């Protein structure tokens with residue numbers, strides 16, 4: 588069960604409840620996963636603190652690592668209300684903490700069940716390379732990759748082809764609830780520059796391949 592993360596101002600009770608649930612349900616295998624948004628500058632430390640709690644209480648830490656989807660909203664609220672922004676100063680800092688988080692989880696894979704929830708090519712590859720370097724299989728029960736349905740099939744399909752445990756994440760619900768989600772994806776896709784263009788090129792290539800086989 589993946590518990591999503593949303594705005595910082597509602598996250599503390601979500602974290603507390605999720606950790607309590609992990610302490611109950613994750614004793615012998617990982618059932619409950621928390622989500623950690625690494626565009627927050629405090630989440631790498633929180634990941635490490637959650638790991639310490641897992642050691643102390645003897646449960647498996649479920650950690651779904653994302654970069655985070657509410658950056659503009661977070662920054663605006665912090666500016667409007669006059670408190671320091673919880674968001675990293677730049678993309679490089681989010682990328683660094685995300686990849687360090689992936690490494691931390693893989694370095695402690697006996698106690699941490701990691702979900703690499705990302706469309707970032709480097710982060711996905713980095714996780715796979717770390718696993719292989721350690722001689723661990725890509726379908727290890729404590730690692731899973733996931734991309735949003737309709738996005739980055741090139742990453743999902745290649746991971747599946749390499750034998751990794753990977754899925755598409757499919758949000759569903761009434762149109763009025765789903766539209767803001769789709770708008771966030773549209774905004775993100777315009778900001779990812781080169782990667783989205785490359786993905787479109789790959790989709791056209793795949794369409795041509797399928798047509799030529801029909």
Ligand SMILES: Cc1cc2nc3c(=O)[nH]c(=O)nc-3n(C[C@H](O)[C@H](O)[C@H](O)COP(=O)(O)OP(=O)(O)OC[C@H]3O[C@@H](n4cnc5c(N)ncnc54)[C@H](O)[C@@H]3O)c2cc1C
Pocket residue numbers: 590591592593622624626653654655656657658674675676677678679681704705706707733734735756775779
């Ligand atoms: C399976 C799955 C589940 C998800 N669940 C959640 C969830 O529960 N909660 C949630 O918030 N999001 C969730 N997301 C969305 C995720 O947080 C990202 O918004 C999205 O995946 C884009 O990030 P990326 O890792 O794919 O990498 P990229 O496309 O390389 O990075 C884009 C991200 O980098 C960060 N970034 C961009 N510019 C800056 C900047 N100037 N300063 C600081 N950081 C910057 C932002 O987080 C931005 O979304 C999920 C994504 C997936 C694939």
